[in-house]
Amino acid sequence: MSLDISEEQIEWAYELFNYLAPNGEWTLPDVGVYRKTGENNLTLVNLFASKPRLDDVVSIFDQHRFVVLLAESIGWTVDEAIEKAYDVNDELISIPENRMGDLAICSKKCGAILRVEPPEPGTLLTKIEGGTCPVCKKNGFDAKEWDGMYVVVDERATSFKANGEDGEE
Numbered sequence: 001m002s003l004d005i006s007e008e009q010i011e012w013a014y015e016l017f018n019y020l021a022p023n024g025e026w027t028l029p030d031v032g033v034y035r036k037t038g039e040n041n042l043t044l045v046n047l048f049a050s051k052p053r054l055d056d057v058v059s060i061f062d063q064h065r066f067v068v069l070l071a072e073s074i075g076w077t078v079d080e081a082i083e084k085a086y087d088v089n090d091e092l093i094s095i096p097e098n099r100m101g102d103l104a105i106c107s108k109k110c111g112a113i114l115r116v117e118p119p120e121p122g123t124l125l126t127k128i129e130g131g132t133c134p135v136c137k138k139n140g141f142d143a144k145e146w147d148g149m150y151v152v153v154d155e156r157a158t159s160f161k162a163n164g165e166d167g168e169e
Contacts, residue, residue, distance in 0.1 A: 044121065
């Protein structure tokens with residue numbers, strides 16, 4: 001995807017951003033809600049999970065980083081202070097503060113690692129159902145501890161394991 005910014009996009013952004021009232025909000029579908037928090041400042045306050053698309057064409061405006069680049073091109077800044085985040089099913093993501101930083105490794109030894117992190121643009125959070133591992137689909141996690149938890153799924157070790165198994169005879 002090209003991040004080239006056209007003159008029309010710059011004019012559009014200038015008008016939109018400057019006509020927002022203080023604390024006024026702009027909703028960008030599939031990205032989130034931006035609030036005007038200063039004379040030349042927007043803050044991403046609500047984050048929407050990107051919906052999977054059936055085609056490979058992704059609108060440039062589906063990307064938070066494009067909004068950041070567009071804002072910078074007109075002398076604005078964009079901050080992130082996520083108050084609410086939603087998953088791909090439009091369910092509110094709620095992560096207890098005391099769980100931030102927790103991690104677990106799939107007990108079925110597929111190599112999947114779960115990490116509890118705050119929602120942020122570009123990070124896919126997966127909801128754990130019961131104790132089912134999102135990689136191997138087996139009951140690899142303690143259901144009491146992980147059911148309903150939104151996590152980052154690190155699959156890098158899984159690919160290392162798969163590459164090692166492919167080379168064995």
